[in-house]
Amino acid sequence: MSERPVSGDAGPGGTRAGRRGIVSRRQLLAGTGLASAVLAGAAMPGGVSAATQPAAELVGTGTAVPFHGRYQSGITTPEQAHLVFAAFDVTAVGSSGLAGLLSTWTAAAARLTSGLPVAGASGQFAPPPDTGEALGLAPSRLTLTIGFGPGLFDQRFGLGPHRPEALVDLPAFAGDALDPDRSGGDLCVQACADDAQVAVHAIHNLTRLALGSATVRYLQSGFGRAASAGRAQPAPRNLLGFHDGTNNLVAADSAAMDRFVWVDGATGPSWMAGGTYLVSRRIRTHLEAWDRSTLDDQEQTIGRAKDSGAPLGSKRATDPVDLSALGPDGQPLIPTHAHIRVAAPASNAGQAILRRGYSFIDGIDPVTGELDAGLFFICFQKDPRKQFVPIQQALSERDALVQYLEPTGSAIFACPPGITAGQTWGQGLL
Amino acid sequence: MSERPVSGDAGPGGTRAGRRGIVSRRQLLAGTGLASAVLAGAAMPGGVSAATQPAAELVGTGTAVPFHGRYQSGITTPEQAHLVFAAFDVTAVGSSGLAGLLSTWTAAAARLTSGLPVAGASGQFAPPPDTGEALGLAPSRLTLTIGFGPGLFDQRFGLGPHRPEALVDLPAFAGDALDPDRSGGDLCVQACADDAQVAVHAIHNLTRLALGSATVRYLQSGFGRAASAGRAQPAPRNLLGFHDGTNNLVAADSAAMDRFVWVDGATGPSWMAGGTYLVSRRIRTHLEAWDRSTLDDQEQTIGRAKDSGAPLGSKRATDPVDLSALGPDGQPLIPTHAHIRVAAPASNAGQAILRRGYSFIDGIDPVTGELDAGLFFICFQKDPRKQFVPIQQALSERDALVQYLEPTGSAIFACPPGITAGQTWGQGLL
Numbered sequence: 001m002s003e004r005p006v007s008g009d010a011g012p013g014g015t016r017a018g019r020r021g022i023v024s025r026r027q028l029l030a031g032t033g034l035a036s037a038v039l040a041g042a043a044m045p046g047g048v049s050a051a052t053q054p055a056a057e058l059v060g061t062g063t064a065v066p067f068h069g070r071y072q073s074g075i076t077t078p079e080q081a082h083l084v085f086a087a088f089d090v091t092a093v094g095s096s097g098l099a100g101l102l103s104t105w106t107a108a109a110a111r112l113t114s115g116l117p118v119a120g121a122s123g124q125f126a127p128p129p130d131t132g133e134a135l136g137l138a139p140s141r142l143t144l145t146i147g148f149g150p151g152l153f154d155q156r157f158g159l160g161p162h163r164p165e166a167l168v169d170l171p172a173f174a175g176d177a178l179d180p181d182r183s184g185g186d187l188c189v190q191a192c193a194d195d196a197q198v199a200v201h202a203i204h205n206l207t208r209l210a211l212g213s214a215t216v217r218y219l220q221s222g223f224g225r226a227a228s229a230g231r232a233q234p235a236p237r238n239l240l241g242f243h244d245g246t247n248n249l250v251a252a253d254s255a256a257m258d259r260f261v262w263v264d265g266a267t268g269p270s271w272m273a274g275g276t277y278l279v280s281r282r283i284r285t286h287l288e289a290w291d292r293s294t295l296d297d298q299e300q301t302i303g304r305a306k307d308s309g310a311p312l313g314s315k316r317a318t319d320p321v322d323l324s325a326l327g328p329d330g331q332p333l334i335p336t337h338a339h340i341r342v343a344a345p346a347s348n349a350g351q352a353i354l355r356r357g358y359s360f361i362d363g364i365d366p367v368t369g370e371l372d373a374g375l376f377f378i379c380f381q382k383d384p385r386k387q388f389v390p391i392q393q394a395l396s397e398r399d400a401l402v403q404y405l406e407p408t409g410s411a412i413f414a415c416p417p418g419i420t421a422g423q424t425w426g427q428g429l430l
Numbered sequence: 431m432s433e434r435p436v437s438g439d440a441g442p443g444g445t446r447a448g449r450r451g452i453v454s455r456r457q458l459l460a461g462t463g464l465a466s467a468v469l470a471g472a473a474m475p476g477g478v479s480a481a482t483q484p485a486a487e488l489v490g491t492g493t494a495v496p497f498h499g500r501y502q503s504g505i506t507t508p509e510q511a512h513l514v515f516a517a518f519d520v521t522a523v524g525s526s527g528l529a530g531l532l533s534t535w536t537a538a539a540a541r542l543t544s545g546l547p548v549a550g551a552s553g554q555f556a557p558p559p560d561t562g563e564a565l566g567l568a569p570s571r572l573t574l575t576i577g578f579g580p581g582l583f584d585q586r587f588g589l590g591p592h593r594p595e596a597l598v599d600l601p602a603f604a605g606d607a608l609d610p611d612r613s614g615g616d617l618c619v620q621a622c623a624d625d626a627q628v629a630v631h632a633i634h635n636l637t638r639l640a641l642g643s644a645t646v647r648y649l650q651s652g653f654g655r656a657a658s659a660g661r662a663q664p665a666p667r668n669l670l671g672f673h674d675g676t677n678n679l680v681a682a683d684s685a686a687m688d689r690f691v692w693v694d695g696a697t698g699p700s701w702m703a704g705g706t707y708l709v710s711r712r713i714r715t716h717l718e719a720w721d722r723s724t725l726d727d728q729e730q731t732i733g734r735a736k737d738s739g740a741p742l743g744s745k746r747a748t749d750p751v752d753l754s755a756l757g758p759d760g761q762p763l764i765p766t767h768a769h770i771r772v773a774a775p776a777s778n779a780g781q782a783i784l785r786r787g788y789s790f791i792d793g794i795d796p797v798t799g800e801l802d803a804g805l806f807f808i809c810f811q812k813d814p815r816k817q818f819v820p821i822q823q824a825l826s827e828r829d830a831l832v833q834y835l836e837p838t839g840s841a842i843f844a845c846p847p848g849i850t851a852g853q854t855w856g857q858g859l860l
Contacts (some may be wrong), residue, residue, distance in 0.1 A: 082653075083624070084791070090454070098467075112854045124726045131721055132671020132736060133654075133789075136664070181796065196512070196626070196653035200791050203832075204669070207801065208721050221651075223512075223626035234566070236627075241562020291561055291638050296554045306562060341663070359563075361514070361630050363649045366611065371637065371646070373630075385710075394561070 029404070059175060064139035067419045069115040070261065074382050075354070076251035080192040082356040083222035084199040085376065086206070087149070087185025087411060092213040094152055095157045098428045101213040105146070105189075105206055106425045107345065112202045115139030118354030119210070131208065134201035142193040144202055146425045147278045147413025151186040162429055164268040166383045166387045174396040175407065182282055182409030184253050185217045190278070190378065196241060206389050218409070220282060222358025222376045234309050234317045239285055239359050239373055240404075242302050243309035247340065248330055248356045260387070261354050263417075268383075271428030274417030276380045279388045281355075282360075282409030285374035290404045299402045303338030311340065323347070337400040351387050353379040374405070473762065490736065494569035496544040500704055501692065504573030505784070506681035508620040513652035513788040514629040515806065516636070517579070517615025517841060522643040524585045529860045531643040533658045533702040535576070535619075535665035536855045538639055544634045545569030548639070556734045561638065564631035565599045572623040574632055574806040576855050577708045579845025581616040589777050594698040595761050596707055597812045597844045612712055612839030613705055620708070620808065626653070648713060650838070652788025652806045664739050669715055669789050669803055670834075672732050677770065679784045690817070691784050692846075698813075701858030704847030709783075709818045712790075712839030715804035721836045730832045733768030741770065747825050753777070767830040778824060781817050783809040804835070814842060 045114060092098050108118045115138060117130030120348045124273035152165035193199040194342055200221075207216055226234055235245035249256050258264070263272045290298070299306055309317030313325050323341055325333045334341045345352045361373040381387035416426045424430075437728030495503045508602045522528050538548045545568060583593035619636055630651075637646055641741040665675035679686050688694070693702045698757055720728070729736055739747030743755050743763035753771055755763045764771045791803040811817035826832060846856045854860075 023844070074589070121827075122725075125724050127722050127729070128671065128725050128736065130671075131669075131717070133669050134669045135667060135671070197789065200653070200669070200789070203799070204717065204803075206567065215799050216794050219791070221793075222789060223630070237563045237565060239561075239630070241560075241565070263673050287561070287634065288638075294555050294558050295552075295558050298558070306558065307565070359627065359630070359649060362648070363651075364646050369645050371634070371649070373634075 008116050023293065025031070038180045039045050059314040061143055064114050065141050065143050067110045067144075068420050070277075072145050072415055073418070074145035074190055074192055075115070075261070075276060075356070075415070076257060077141070077143050077192070078251070079225040079356060080141050080199075081194045081225055082192065082196040082199050083225075083376065083378075084191045084196075084203045085220045085222070085378070086191070086203045087128040087217040087219075088190050088210060088214040089217045090152065090156070090186040090214045093156075095430055097213060098152075098157050099424070101234075102146075102430065103424045104209050104213075106419070106423075107144075108209055109144040109202075109425075110421075112205065113139065113142045113144055115142075118205050127236070131201065131204050131409070133204070134198050135137050137195055137198050137201075140193040140195035140198040141173060142191065142198050142202060145192075145278075145415060147188040147190070147415045148426065148429070149185045149187060149411065149413050151184065154310060155379050159429065162269060164272055164414055165316070166263075166268050166385055167412065168385055168389070168414050170279070170384075171389065171393075172408055173392055174237070174392070174412065175405065176396075176403050177406050177408055178410050179372040182218045182220075184411050185413075187214060188280070188411065188413045189279065196221075198209060206358075220360060220409075221362075222360045224359035238375055239361075240290055240298070240302070242298075242304060242306055243317055244357075244375075245355060246304070246309055247321060249352050250409065251354060256352075256363040257354070259382075260352050261382055263382055271426075272414060272416060276382065276415050277378050277384050277388075278413045279377075280379070280409070280411045280413075281377040281382055281407050283375045283377050284372060284408050286370065286372050286404050286406065287373060300335050301339060301404075303334045303340035312338075320401065335400070337398055339395075339399050339401040342399045343393050348391050349386075351391060353381045353387050353391065357380045362400070380415070432743075434734050456520070464560045492585075492654070493567040493571055494544050495571050495573050496539045497574075498850050501848045502575050502705075502845055503848070504575035504620055504622055505544070505691070505706060505786070505845070506687060507571070507573050507622070508681070509655040509786060510571050510573070510629075510802075511624045511628040511653065511655055512622065513650070513655075513806065513808075514626075514627050515650045515652070515808070516619050516621070516633045517647040518617040518619070518640060518644040519647045520582065520586070520616040520644045523586075525589070525860055527643060528582075528587050531640060532576075532856050532860065534639050534643075535636055536849070536853075538635060539574040539576075539632075539855075542635065542850075543569065543572045544573055545572075549687045550636050561634050563634070563739050564628050567625055567628050567631075570623040570625040570628040572621065572628050572632060574636075575620040575622075575708075575845060577618040577845045577860070578856065579615045579617060579841065579843050581614065581699040589859065592699060592701065594696050594702055594844055596693075596815055598815055598819070599843065600709070600814075600840055600842050601819065601823075603822055603837070605826050605832050605835065606840070607836050607838055608840050610840050612648045612650075615843075617644060618708065618710070618841065618843045626651075650790060650806050650839075651792075652790045653746045654789035668805055669717060669726070670720055671727075671749055672734060672736055672807075674787075675785060676734070676739055677751060677774070679782050681784060686782075687784070691812055693812055701856075702846060703842060707818075707843050708806075708814065708845050709809050709811070709814055709837070710841045710843075710844045711807040711822075711837050713805045713807050714802060714836040714838050716834050716836065717801070717803060718800050730765050731767075731769060731834075733764040734769035742768075744781075750781065762809050763831070767828055768824075769829050772822065772824050772829045778821050779816075781821060783808045783811045783816065783817050810845070 013301040065077055068335055092101055119129035122129045143429050153159045191202045235243045238244040261276050263275045265273055304311055310319055311321045323334055357375050357377040360376050363372055365372045495507055522531055549559035552559045583589045621629040621632045665673045668674040691706050693705045695703055734741055740749055741751045753764055757763050785807050787807040790806050793802055795802050
């Protein structure tokens with residue numbers, strides 16, 4: 001089977017580094033056929049080993065996002081058009097079983113994000129090592145981001161002493177209607193790409209490589225962030241019809257990322273330095289009720305004009321949110337329970353999170369017949385105890401929007417730092 | 431709320447024809463607020479009234495596909511990247527109720543496919559007439575295609591005498607594992623667009639406009655046809671990893687469309703002349719089993735090389751399929767039970783169908799934990815009794831591929847002909 005057309009692949013002969021890569025990973029991918037493969041790093045177009053990741057990667061369906069770097073990609077990477085998020089339950093035995101899975105996945109992820117199949121041809125009478133549906137497709141800015149859930153630190157793998165204090169079990173929030181089958185997970189992989197099939201292909205292959213080591217607990221597809229490619233304003237609209245993310249942290253602002261997103265030496269265990277915490281929430285939106293509310297109701301609920309995205313009382317979406325502004329009637333222009341007031345850093349001791357969610361539509365609710373649609377909310381932060389948890393507690397108690405929302409899934413994961421060529425996801429932990 | 435940026439909208443004043451359009455449709459859209467809207471046809475950029483549809487529309491996310499024409503769009507339109515397919519149960523009473531729904535939908539569909547919201551602003555204290563999530567997005571080649579299911583011809587609407595003979599109740603096929611909640615429907619709307627959010631927005635709004643007249647029976651999202659935009663070869667790959675559609679009818683071949691797709695005066699009732707019959711099948715694919723089969727097994731099952739797409743024994747995907755070719759061992763190069771042999775026109779009395787399906791991934795099977803993924807098969811034809819039904823009977827009994835497939839949904843619809851500005855979907859019937 002031919003490789004996908006990405007320049008810079010050194011081919012079967014490869015470089016010395018490439019050949020070493022083959023040897024070390026052949027054992028990990030035993031049985032999946034790796035004859036002509038060149039793996040991870042040295043021979044790979046996107047395989048940079050730069051200490052820092054560029055503030056803004058190239059945009060476009062044809063490009064590859066570097067897999068290696070100080071931080072994992074898919075966090076500050078400008079949002080791609082499509083999401084496939086998968087949570088896994090680990091079935092491998094012991095820490096060596098877990099390490100084997102992570103090594104296999106790392107090698108595959110380095111290739112997939114570069115636009116290469118999991119491995120080259122394995123011969124006519126073996127199962128193809130790659131399922132094949134992305135052959136011929138561009139890398140499409142695919143990113144694969146791994147996270148470790150609380151379950152990974154139970155007694156199975158001896159990792160209990162290494163559980164970060166910030167990897168808390170999320171408390172119950174008012175209004176939660178969580179489905180355990182859409183919540184939690186020992187591991188997660190967030191796949192984002194500008195081509196839906198490229199993201200599906202990546203999760204399909206990682207699922208297959210996990211055979212005997214992990215099973216999919218749940219899987220969520222998402223869409224709707226195409227307009228944000230390159231972080232152009234205005235922000236894309238969610239299924240409520242409002243711009244979503246206007247006041248979000250700017251991923252290209254490295255000072256803000258250092259302050260709010262990246263774990264540093266002072267925050268937690270050393271293996272998490274350069275990592276971050278991911279919280280996901282599957283938030284079903286009762287669109288039927290929302291769609292019947294008046295424009296005024298909707299705007300008072302959000303705190304912005306629907307058309308322009310401007311904070312109420314302002315003109316442009318990019319105008320700063322002035323929570324103290326009063327209208328002629330002496331009442332706040334941004335209502336007391338408006339979503340953007342309750343969510344604002346100024347209402348939350350200055351705390352903020354980097355949001356990176358996607359809209360979803362999963363058919364209809366089999367009981368009510370209403371659309372099963374909404375927002376698969378994903379956020380990244382340095383310490384959920386100071387960021388997501390108190391912000392969400394405030395939102396669940398005071399945000400006017402919650403009457404339209406039904407959180408049906410919830411999870412938290414520790415995303416380890418980025419790696420360089422030859423390293424393995426989470427190797428600082430295992 | 432501002433209109434989406436499409437040139438040619440005559441605005442609130444509009445043309446005389448535009449103003450007439452407002453008056454006639456205001457009644458139909460009563461309560462949804464239509465103050466500044468310009469509807470259907472005369473003032474609309476894509477609202478051509480050409481008697482024939484161009485053989486190949488422009489490609490690109492920014493363009494609009496003409497809504498009006500001899501045939502409905504979304505049938506021979508080059509495949510867009512995304513699908514949202516919705517089936518509805520009609521709850522409206524009597525033929526006037528049904529006609530009202532179809533009129534409302536037609537007016538909305540003409541605007542939506544042109545990149546316009548359902549209607550313009552309706553004021554601060556009314557629900558917005560459009561849900562808003564496509565504001566600012568390009569038309570994205572959105573097409574909306576309507577179909578009438580067998581249920582529409584029962585006693586409710588007095589349409590029984592007009593049921594086309596070709597609109598058969600599909601027989602049971604070997605291997606069917608149909609979920610009634612994913613099958614059938616009084617009406618269907620196939621929404622296809624190059625931007626997933628544009629397709630979702632269209633179905634979201636049509637669903638909302640159907641309030642009190644119809645409810646969603648099921649809804650299916652699909653992806654994976656991006657590579658076929660413009661009908662470039664090779665055909666896109668399905669989740670089996672094989673090129674899918676290589677030997678499909680060519681939609682730009684008007685002689686083939688006349689022969690196999692469009693209903694003519696001789697085929698059926700006059701209201702269906704220029705229409706076609708849609709058959710949809712939700713075909714879950716057992717990827718775990720398929721992915722573990724050898725490359726040789728897979729290629730013998732399909733009858734093509736996985737990498738190149740060439741028929742076995744040939745070199746290029748576009749090489750004609752020679753079913754009589756024998757290998758050195760005297761056996762057919764394309765095996766007796768190969769998918770492309772059993773499906774070929776030569777094996778089916780010369781009959782063919784126009785396939786237009788999309789891949790899907792709907793999370794995991796809650797019982798087995800396997801991926802709930804596969805192909806949402808859609809095909810169009812002049813007469814299902816001579817085309818889909820016998821072809822599918824042959825496939826279900828002899829196609830080697832069926833061991834990996836599980837049809838979980840099935841439906842048939844009569845798609846009426848296209849309309850000109852001022853006409854309503856199905857007006858020849860009602």
